[in-house]
Amino acid sequence: MPRLFYAALIAACLSAPALAQQADIRFGGLKQDTSLPVEVDADNLSVDQGAGTAIFSGNVLVKQGEMRMTAAQVRVEYNDEGSAIEKMHASGGVTLVSPTDAAEAQDAVYTIDSGNVVMTGNVLLTQGNSAISGEKLTVNLKDGTGTMTGRVKSIFTPKAKNP
Numbered sequence: 821m822p823r824l825f826y827a828a829l830i831a832a833c834l835s836a837p838a839l840a841q842q843a844d845i846r847f848g849g850l851k852q853d854t855s856l857p858v859e860v861d862a863d864n865l866s867v868d869q870g871a872g873t874a875i876f877s878g879n880v881l882v883k884q885g886e887m888r889m890t891a892a893q894v895r896v897e898y899n900d901e902g903s904a905i906e907k908m909h910a911s912g913g914v915t916l917v918s919p920t921d922a923a924e925a926q927d928a929v930y931t932i933d934s935g936n937v938v939m940t941g942n943v944l945l946t947q948g949n950s951a952i953s954g955e956k957l958t959v960n961l962k963d964g965t966g967t968m969t970g971r972v973k974s975i976f977t978p979k980a981k982n983p
Contacts, residue, residue: 832915838891850968852934854962857883858905859883860873860896861881862876863878869902872899872917873895874895874898876893876894877927877967882908882910886918889908889917892911894909909975910927910928914939922946924943928940935962939959941955949977952973953973954968957969967972
């Protein structure tokens with residue numbers, strides 16, 4: 821989606837009245853099988869085997885099932901054996917999308933085993949014609965639930981009535 825669209829949504833969210841400091845959210849479209857393979861595409865890769873990390877940079881695209889995450893940089897932390905990914909730290913403007921939901925933030929941390937994604941910094945979530953913003957969004961991909969915190973603002977578009 822064009823950045824102009826997101827800028828308009830952010831402006832609208834900022835002008836809407838605050839509904840709460842925390843909002844619990846259902847993410848049917850972000851429910852994800854976290855045991856599926858994780859695929860990462862990027863312009864560059866730097867590996868530090870001693871630290872058990874890899875840094876992907878430049879147009880990073882992370883795919884797992886129907887979930888997509890884009891960022892300027894993603895640092896991958898592997899388990900002690902180096903055989904599996906434990907966490908992914910995305911930074912530099914992060915977008916997380918599914919077939920029905922989309923979220924943007926400055927940074928995100930995805931913990932693979934728990935299925936938790938924590939997005940921070942000017943978070944904007946869109947679900948259909950509705951939008952919600954805050955400072956921190958925690959999504960559990962396994963059960964499709966989430967919580968938005970930090971001066972939560974939202975725009976809800978009611979369904980049109982039939983004449």
